[in-house]
Amino acid sequence: MHLRSGDVQRRPLAQYLHTEEAVVAEFAKLDEVNVLASRADWAWPEALRCVFEPRGINLLVAGSAGEFVDIIRQKRIKTTIVDANPDAGGLVTVRIIRMDYPLIPCILLTSRTSSTVLGEALQLGVFSVIDKPVDMEILRQQLNRLFIKRYNSNIFG
Numbered sequence: 001m002h003l004r005s006g007d008v009q010r011r012p013l014a015q016y017l018h019t020e021e022a023v024v025a026e027f028a029k030l031d032e033v034n035v036l037a038s039r040a041d042w043a044w045p046e047a048l049r050c051v052f053e054p055r056g057i058n059l060l061v062a063g064s065a066g067e068f069v070d071i072i073r074q075k076r077i078k079t080t081i082v083d084a085n086p087d088a089g090g091l092v093t094v095r096i097i098r099m100d101y102p103l104i105p106c107i108l109l110t111s112r113t114s115s116t117v118l119g120e121a122l123q124l125g126v127f128s129v130i131d132k133p134v135d136m137e138i139l140r141q142q143l144n145r146l147f148i149k150r151y152n153s154n155i156f157g
Contacts, residue, residue, distance in 0.1 A: 032058060033155065034075050035143075038083035038090065038109070039063040044134075048081070051140055055155050065093040072101055079127070079146060081139075084110040084117060091117070094124045105146050109134055 037048055039061040052059045060075065062068040068080065080097065084090030094106055108121050111132040121129050128142040144156035 031076060034058045034060055034077050035079055035081065036060045036062060036068060036071055036075075036077045037081040038093075039067075040083065047134075047136060051136060051143075051156075057155070065096040068093055068097055069100065072097065072104065077104055078151065079105040079107065079143070081107045081109065083132075084108045084121075084129075085112065085132075091120050091124070094121075094126060098124055105150055107139070107142055107146070 033056065035048075035052060035057055037045065037059060039045065045059065045061050048059050060071050060077070062071055068082075071077070072080075080094075082090045082093050084094075090108060090110070094108065097104060097106070102125070105127045106124070108117075108126045108129045109132050110117055110129060113129065113131055118129060127146050130138060130142060140156050144154065147153045147155055148157075
């Protein structure tokens with residue numbers, strides 16, 4: 001397509017999308033990578049550190065929905081990993097995060113998978129739901145899928 005002087009040049013949508021992907025990919029390379037996860041009384045944070053530290057990923061932990069939001073306000077978070085069990089307040093936490101930060105990807109952990117939990121997770125736009133006890137290889141695979149899809153990064157590959 002040739003344009004005459006004075007015509008507005010229009011780029012195809014694919015070119016805009018490619019440019020946006022390149023910007024996101026470059027951003028992911030330059031920016032520190034922070035993942036925010038639920039605090040636990042068991043070895044969960046240490047298990048996550050074993051997956052994250054070799055990749056240069058910072059693990060931040062929060063014990064409540066309020067802490068999640070406070071940390072998200074202070075740091076650039078790439079994803080959250082939230083425990084969905086009722087005593088951990090996971091689905092409530094995701095709902096609260098979604099009010100101010102609807103685009104932050106979330107992985108939900110649960111020991112009580114049900115159609116109700118899955119339905120709520122779907123409504124909240126949760127990226128993935130993983131059964132507890134967590135198989136760290138499944139978590140790594142889901143994080144890899146998320147980071148490739150969202151940030152064009154294979155940091156978990």
